[in-house]
Amino acid sequence: MTPRCPDGVRGVVLDFYGTLVRMVPPWPPSHRSVLLRRGLTEAAARWGDQWAAGPPDGALHLAHSGSERAYRAWELDRLRRRARACGVPEEEVNGVAVELDRVSKDLRLALFEDVPDALGALRGRGLVVAVCSNWFWDLEDVVGRVGLAGAVDVVVGSARAGARKPHPRIYRTVLDRCGLRPEQALFVGDMWETDVAGPVRAGMRAAHLRRPDRAVDGPAPPLPEGVVRIATLRALTGLL
Secondary structure (H helix, E strand, O other): OOOOOOOOOOEEEEOOEOOOEEEOOOOOOOHHHHHHHOOOHHHHHHHOOOOOOOOOOOOEOHHHOOOHHHHHHHHHHHHHHHHHHOOOOHHHHHHHHHHHHHHHHOOOEEEOOOHHHHHHHHHHOOOEEEEEEOOOOOHHHHHHHOOOOOOOOEEEEHHHHOEOOOOHHHHHHHHHHHOOOHHHEEEEEOOHHHHHHHHHHOOOEEEEEOOOOOOOOOOOOOOOOOEEEEOOHHHHHHHO
16 A cells, blocks of 8 residues: 555655756766866875865855855855865966866766656646755756756755755755645655654655665665655555
8 A cells, every 4th residue: 555645735845866866977087086086186196085175964044145156156165175185286287176066966877767757746736836956056047957856846056055955954944935834745856864753743745755766875765754665756656
């Protein structure tokens, strides 16, 4: 029997990457490969994770989110600081930061095949449909480029909201934009802390998307009361 969400859901909020879209070839170059191509072997060895210079999940960054210009300056400044810490010579710091920023955003994205039908069904039921994601400043533009401009009502990205999931501010922002109380929203996503635990703490209901062909590493956490697990977005119509 398919588990059902309690009555009263008036809107569905979906994560973006890993839930609605995936990355497809050609893959962008890694930060390490960029540094090695520039002959910066020590920096490449010390750089660490591709997203080492990014803000951590849960970060509050209101001071940098007042405008696109301010946010872009903060992004580049983080990369410069990381480059210096990893031993990049000062005369190369700015060039490295600019290139790493560019390749980090040079992503080729495609919708998962279940997305159009699932979002169409939600809209057909009169539900508010929103996207809420930890993303760069241009999330609204990217949502449009992948073909979802007419399929969602609200788009909230961390860059403009001033906080990254699972900070409560970003959930409050998307709820306010949707005109929903927390208990009226179902949050759907593939990452546990940002798409399930965070929304539940914010008073929302949650569905953990565990796609068989893109499961996050490790066993799936046990489901707390009120949380369901689905393998495809098509299952949403059976929940609501």
